[in-house]
Amino acid sequence: MKNVRTDKLKGTSRQAGRKKGRSIPSIILLLIMGLFMLLPIYLTVVMSVKPVEELFVFPPQMYTLRPTLDNYKDMFDILKSNRVPFSRYVFNSVAVTVTVTVLQCGFSAMAAFVLAKCKFPGGKIINSIIVTSLLYQSNVIYIMQYIVMSEMGIIDTPLALILPAIASPMGLFLMRQSISQIPDSMIEAAKVDGAGLFRICWQIVMPNQKPALMTIIIFAFQGAWNIQGGSVVFQEQYKTLPTVVSQAASSGIARAGVAMAAAVFMLVPPVIVFILAQRQVIETMAHSGIKE
Amino acid sequence: MAQLTAEGIGRRTKKEKRAMLWSDIKKSKACYAMIAPFMVFFIIFTIIPVLMSLPMGFTDFNLAQPPKFVGLSNYTALFLSDKVFIQSIRVTLIFALFTGPVSYILCFLLAWLINGLPPKLKTFFTLIFYIPSMAGVYTVWQLIFSGDMNGYLNSFLMNLGIINSPIQWLTDSRYILGVCIVVQLWISLGAGFLALRAGFQNIDKSLYEAGAIEGIRTKWQELIYIVIPSMKPQLMFAAVMQIVSSFTAGTVAQNLVGFPSTDYKAHTIMTHAYDYGWVHYEMGYASAICMILFLAMFICNRVIGKFLGSSDD
Numbered sequence: 001m002k003n004v005r006t007d008k009l010k011g012t013s014r015q016a017g018r019k020k021g022r023s024i025p026s027i028i029l030l031l032i033m034g035l036f037m038l039l040p041i042y043l044t045v046v047m048s049v050k051p052v053e054e055l056f057v058f059p060p061q062m063y064t065l066r067p068t069l070d071n072y073k074d075m076f077d078i079l080k081s082n083r084v085p086f087s088r089y090v091f092n093s094v095a096v097t098v099t100v101t102v103l104q105c106g107f108s109a110m111a112a113f114v115l116a117k118c119k120f121p122g123g124k125i126i127n128s129i130i131v132t133s134l135l136y137q138s139n140v141i142y143i144m145q146y147i148v149m150s151e152m153g154i155i156d157t158p159l160a161l162i163l164p165a166i167a168s169p170m171g172l173f174l175m176r177q178s179i180s181q182i183p184d185s186m187i188e189a190a191k192v193d194g195a196g197l198f199r200i201c202w203q204i205v206m207p208n209q210k211p212a213l214m215t216i217i218i219f220a221f222q223g224a225w226n227i228q229g230g231s232v233v234f235q236e237q238y239k240t241l242p243t244v245v246s247q248a249a250s251s252g253i254a255r256a257g258v259a260m261a262a263a264v265f266m267l268v269p270p271v272i273v274f275i276l277a278q279r280q281v282i283e284t285m286a287h288s289g290i291k292e
Numbered sequence: 293m294a295q296l297t298a299e300g301i302g303r304r305t306k307k308e309k310r311a312m313l314w315s316d317i318k319k320s321k322a323c324y325a326m327i328a329p330f331m332v333f334f335i336i337f338t339i340i341p342v343l344m345s346l347p348m349g350f351t352d353f354n355l356a357q358p359p360k361f362v363g364l365s366n367y368t369a370l371f372l373s374d375k376v377f378i379q380s381i382r383v384t385l386i387f388a389l390f391t392g393p394v395s396y397i398l399c400f401l402l403a404w405l406i407n408g409l410p411p412k413l414k415t416f417f418t419l420i421f422y423i424p425s426m427a428g429v430y431t432v433w434q435l436i437f438s439g440d441m442n443g444y445l446n447s448f449l450m451n452l453g454i455i456n457s458p459i460q461w462l463t464d465s466r467y468i469l470g471v472c473i474v475v476q477l478w479i480s481l482g483a484g485f486l487a488l489r490a491g492f493q494n495i496d497k498s499l500y501e502a503g504a505i506e507g508i509r510t511k512w513q514e515l516i517y518i519v520i521p522s523m524k525p526q527l528m529f530a531a532v533m534q535i536v537s538s539f540t541a542g543t544v545a546q547n548l549v550g551f552p553s554t555d556y557k558a559h560t561i562m563t564h565a566y567d568y569g570w571v572h573y574e575m576g577y578a579s580a581i582c583m584i585l586f587l588a589m590f591i592c593n594r595v596i597g598k599f600l601g602s603s604d605d
Contacts, residue, residue, distance in 0.1 A: 023408050023409050026405040026408055027409065027413070029405065030402070030405055030406065033402070033421075034420040034421065037420055037421055037424055037478065037481075038420055040424070040433060041423055041424065041427055041429075041432075043432050043436070044427070044429050044431075044432045047432070047435075059442075059447040059451070060435075060442055060443070060444050060447055062444075103329075106329075107329040107333070110326045110327070110329070110330070111326060111329075111330035113326065114323045114326040114327050115327065118320070120316065120317070120319075120323040120324070121313055121316050121317050121320065123323070126327070126331070130334075131532060131593070132590065133334075133338055133339070133342065134532055135532070135535070135536060135586060135589040135590055135593055136342055136586050137562070137582065137585070137586065137589075138342075138345050138565075138579055138582035138583070139565055139566060139569045139570070139578055139579070140345040140569070140575055140578065140579040140582065141342060141345050143345075143355070143575065144341035144345050145337060145341045147341075147344070148336060148337065148340055148341055163333065163336075163337065164337040166333040166337075167330050167331075167332075167333035167334035167337060167338060169334065169338065170483065172330065173532070174483075174526075177487075177525030177528060177529045178490065178491070178494065178525060178526065180525050181494065181525060196322065197322045197323065197325075197326050198326065201326070211489075211493040211494050212487075212490050212494070214490070215486050215487060215489075215490040218486065219483060219486075222426055256431065256435070260429075260431065260432070263427060263431070267423075267426060267427050271419070271426065274419060274422065274426070275415060275419065278415045278419070279415060281489070281490055281493050282411045282414050282415060282493065
């Protein structure tokens, strides 16, 4: 299919055979399934704004008539009672998340490009090691990671949160799969023009691979934002939001509302990044067409 | 001339081969430079810990004392005397067979349906289906399936008159596994789904047009002759993700129906490993459990890889 010469056909009618009316049945189907997906999230949000006395009313209500931000206030009050100001946790989280996301995506993209498109001794082995490492899940690994980190002397420093998260075999695997679809001729042409691998990667391959790149940004951000550092960082001033927020959510009794508020609060940044990145993914549709 | 060199390659000595490899390596300096940043972190924080953990399955290791070599006794104990492990294999297989393929097909079909929508709706629906795996909230499911009349599901069913007394969704051994499967499916539209969405965006539009000219009429034909062949790499990625998430499932059950669950009905292999590792501190035994799970996933991945025709993994 890929060998069909299509360049002469470009610029004809957009997506032949697709009419607007056709998408209505799929919208209805998606809406029904979407309701199932969204219901628990909706309940979480509703419960986070329910006043305490309504939380255990019978029968349970799907809505509240007197929304309140008390649960959020309680959560922040608990967070404020720590020795370290709340802004410090926010700063830590943002610093860790941004560093990890940038380095993870940058490094994965470069490695994925080379692993997908260059033949060099060891390349095949590295490819299969990466996939195999995704399958290897063992609860002993965390202990071994801890031992490695303590040998390096980075336990109880911010580096213990950042460094282990940088190399993500998942991001690299996705990127490599996606780059493998680019025709070799495009890269050869760039090589003939004298561009180095670094430039080819960032100026030719990545602009063409926006959907995959944006997707690994979403994964990286989400992963980094939720790094639980409880077992490698003990000093209060290095802790990040997930650790302290889950502490706040689990302290005291009858705190279902606060737990919900914490969940909603932690969900906001990843959702914003998701929306921004997905917009980019969808825009790429407009100017693709560089394939063989 | 060409023949001469071809014969020459056939007769190359080991020494020459090594010299060739060396010159290949030298030529590929730029490649190594590009993968170096990733590989440094990958080796330190993944490869070394993995290699260190491999021999643990053959030891008795309680975290307090250094590991003691015990040969294959962990593995023989697992299969010969650990009844709960055999039960956990069953639970894991049921779990994986239900959630794995269903969620894989759902990921693909949903990504495909969304792909036919206008841009704004695309973002909207992708968010809705992906948001559960971002949120990972179990508390709310506990309230939905709560065993008293206060549970949303119980109160809903009682209002409709379908049931008369509340059902113990989270402790009745008949329902536990089903409940866990539903929640697992709910959070399972994760990495694979998003990767497939990205893959759809990357399909060249002109392929559809070429297809239309070559006589492809229905959406199904389009799916089989255009979409699936151009999505193979993403399908492979989603398959690997799906294998991992359905075989290593355990956190959902642990958070939802408690630990251990009634009659071990939701006791997966991963839960079993967690039990021995972090409750009994028998790390050697726990890592033997994980090793068996890894072998199962490895084989499964090979089979699916063959099926999807990917040669390099």
